[in-house]
Amino acid sequence: MSEFSVKEKKILSDHFSNTDSNVFAIITPRQVDRGALMSRYSRTDKSMRQIFLDEFLKNKNRGEEFYNRVLLEYGDDSVAELGEAQIAIEGLSNIAVKKIEDRRIGLSYLEKSSRYVAWNKKESGKYRFYRDPEIMKSKFADMYEETCNFSFDVYSKKIEPMIKYVREKYPIEKYRFKDSADGQEKSYSKLKNEMDIKSANMIYKGSTKAKALDILRGLLPASTLTNVGVTGNGRAFEYLLTVLASSELREEQELASKIKAELDTTIKSFVRRADDKYGKAFQNYLNDVKKKTKSITEKEIKSKPTKGIKTSLVDYEPEKSAIDKIITSIMYEQSPSTSYLNILQQVRKFSNKKKIKIINEFVKIRTNRRHRPPRAFENIYYTFDLCNNFGMFRDFHRHRALTLERQILTTDHGYTIPNEIKILGIEKDFKDCMNKTKETFEKIRTKYPEQGQYVVNFAYNYSYFMKFNLREACHLIELRTVPQGHIDYRRIAQEMFNQINKVHPSLSKIIKFVDLKEYDLERFESEKRTEEKRKNIKK
DSSP: OOSSOHHHHHHHTTTBSOSSSSSOOBOOSOHHHHHHHHHHHTTOSSOHHHHIIIIISSOTTHHHHHHIIIIIIIOOGGGGGGOEEEEEEEEEEHHHHHHHHTOOSSEEEEEOOSSSSOOOOEETTEEOBOOOHHHHTSTTHHHHHHHHHHHHHHHHHHHHHHHHHHHHHSOGGGSEEEOTTTSOEEEGGGOOSHHHHHHHHHHHHHHHHHHHHHHHGGGSBTTBEEEEEEEEEHHHHHHHHHHHHTOSSHHHHHHHHHHHHHHTTTOGGGSGGGSSHHHHHHHHHHHHHHHHHHHHHHHHOOOOOOOSOEEEEEEOOOHHHHHHHHHHHHHHTTOTTOOHHHHHHHHTTSOHHHHHHHHHHHHHTOOSTTSOOOGGGGGOEEEEEEEEEHHHHHHHTTOOSSEEEEOOOOSTTOBOOOHHHHHHTOHHHHHHHHHHHHHHHHHHHTTOTTGGGGGOBTTBEEEEEEEEEHHHHHHHHHHTTSTTSOHHHHHHHHHHHHHHHHHOTTGGGGOTTOOOOOOSSTTHHHHHHHHHHHHHHHO
């Protein structure tokens, strides 16, 4: 016999995906009710659908009331994770978007690409870059505007020449495309079908344009306006709002207010504390941490800027003890009633040959890069001290299962010039752009060090460190060395592998799908696969 009457089922069908199964989706329209139902669920022995009938159906404010009581009276932070929202933020700088994307847990991001979209469009006759109020009302306003415009002018003027150069260097005749008649790959000149020729042109144009934009992106200043979509839960959004509100940058403070206003329309109860007395206290705490860190550092540390690109493995443990930890962790799950220490003591007595054999068994069963190594490989960590161009950092910054600490963006570490810039004969324009930026930045930083970041180009080198475990090393290195990846981060990821391999030659074998080769058109094969998927969808 059903738990619910016919009338109740009719009511429930508007709020739950089914009324009979023990597995169902919550489809009630109000986000606050969905989250409150989930939370209330843990505090009663009633079924969720019964809770809805008894407590939510007649009381339209039940969700808000429940959250106000649980969050404010009991301070149950985990409850705030039950409310989710998606927001779009358009026209924010590459400085602000990195601050947002620093939040590693509870939020997911999709950001406008610098390799598929040219950033040369104007709005009301002006290039789209952030004009910080502090700078624009200072004596540096004209200089800042002129420098950013110059960067965009050089970038914009070089797009077509760079695309032409790339296509001359990598002519379409050099590549092979799928022939629909026999399913074989052929040179462009041998394609007969009109649709095949059209597809080949689309693949070629897409990959060559991406290559050209990849080369030129270093000219863009960090003030360049971008778009980002953010999906996340209330708890993560609440922390994001607190961090943005405590910033020294007006842009980030204003973003906090705007994001909060929009979240109030969807998950208000979940982010209520972002700007209440507790939120303000937390903002003060974050500012105190920054001030204290700065004062201690200025007193104790002498600065010595890194010049040029650097990828240095600066902290790791000896391979012998690392292998012992991993093997112990592998065996722990399948060793009932046995302590970790007991297993470790036995593993230490294994011969080196036996230990390597065990590690190799797990190397063998990985048949593609999506087969993540078991969690046992999370027990070993590597710390890399890095200095590479800011454009490339933006790609590495997306990895969140690690510890990343970064410095303020400056011109202190020099910049990188792609070889194609030199070959095309536009090295002087590139250097003029970098030199103008440095001159402007040095003047602005004397009074506005945080705001000075906006003028710095993507080509300037940037210092940060990354600490991650061996399991994450597999993911990061294998993903960032795939053929379609940007040449800058491919080389850094390849160097990371080489350095791990040097200190842990046996363990590094688990990073099985690293690609150490170089490619002409990085996006070519990927564009081919995408076009093939388009054809299949049409069919």
